[in-house]
Amino acid sequence: EDQVTQSPEALRLQEGESSSLNCSYTVSGLRGLFWYRQDPGKGPEFLFTLYSAGEEKEKERLKATLTKKESFLHITAPKPEDSATYLCAVLEAGNNRKLIWGLGTSLAVNP
Amino acid sequence: GAGVSQSPSNKVTEKGKDVELRCDPISGHTALYWYRQSLGQGLEFLIYFQGNSAPDKSGLPSDRFSAERTGGSVSTLTIQRTQQEDSAVYLCASSEKYEQYFGPGTRLTVT
Numbered sequence: 001e002d003q004v005t006q007s008p009e010a011l012r013l014q015e016g017e018s019s020s021l022n023c024s025y026t027v028s029g030l031r032g033l034f035w036y037r038q039d040p041g042k043g044p045e046f047l048f049t050l051y052s053a054g055e056e057k058e059k060e061r062l063k064a065t066l067t068k069k070e071s072f073l074h075i076t077a078p079k080p081e082d083s084a085t086y087l088c089a090v091l092e093a094g095n096n097r098k099l100i101w102g103l104g105t106s107l108a109v110n111p
Numbered sequence: 112g113a114g115v116s117q118s119p120s121n122k123v124t125e126k127g128k129d130v131e132l133r134c135d136p137i138s139g140h141t142a143l144y145w146y147r148q149s150l151g152q153g154l155e156f157l158i159y160f161q162g163n164s165a166p167d168k169s170g171l172p173s174d175r176f177s178a179e180r181t182g183g184s185v186s187t188l189t190i191q192r193t194q195q196e197d198s199a200v201y202l203c204a205s206s207e208k209y210e211q212y213f214g215p216g217t218r219l220t221v222t
Contacts, residue, residue, distance in 0.1 A: 031209070032209050034209075034210065034211075036213075042215060042216070043115075043202050043204070043213030043214050043215050043216050044154075044202075044204075044213045045213070046210050046211070046212060046213075049209065049210055087153075087154070091209055095166075096166065096167055097142055097159060097161070097166075097167075097206070097209070098144075098156055098159060098167050099156070099211065101153055101154045101156075102153070103152075103153040104153060
């Protein structure tokens with residue numbers, strides 16, 4: 001069964017303490033992998049798309065990387081405003097544009 | 112430019128009543144998606160539209176749920192004879208290619 005698994009479920013960091021979130025996936029063919037950020041009471045906010053193994057994308061303190069079976073979201077020197085739930089989703093090769101979503105990692109950054 | 116908008120932002124209804132939720136996608140986006148998110152849970156796919164047709168409606172929980180899209184733009188999600196388990200945040204997203212952009216959601220409470 002196609003699925004997306006995110007770990008850890010929750011992560012608490014001190015301000016400035018770098019870490020990584022993991023998204024592992026099992027699909028028969030990957031068209032794209034997506035990272036989103038969701039703040040409480042809001043819709044998910046698009047961050048990155050990765051299409052092929054070895055690809056990397058960066059935005060401020062965030063860097064996303066992709067291998068054939070997993071993706072990492074690296075957070076460098078996080079600030080309290082980085083606190084949010086980070087969601088990973090996968091688009092399988094084919095005509096269906098439905099994303100397969102992970103359950104997210106809830107990140108809290110303490111000042 | 113304008114993002115995805117949803118109305119109403121909050122809806123409280125009595126069990127057994129029908130409700131309509133509206134989504135205005137980003138102009139020019141051909142695909143539109145409906146999701147449901149219960150408190151502390153992941154995103155549950157409901158249906159997606161490509162233009163005015165729905166290639167995948169596999170996520171609709173029961174025949175009480177229906178959706179339509181007219182003119183390749185606005186979409187309405189209708190829930191008939193609402194039940195307490197329908198209480199959740201209903202999120203709409205639109206896309207031009209693969210990345211989905213979300214609205215703020217409609218919080219539905221069934222009393």
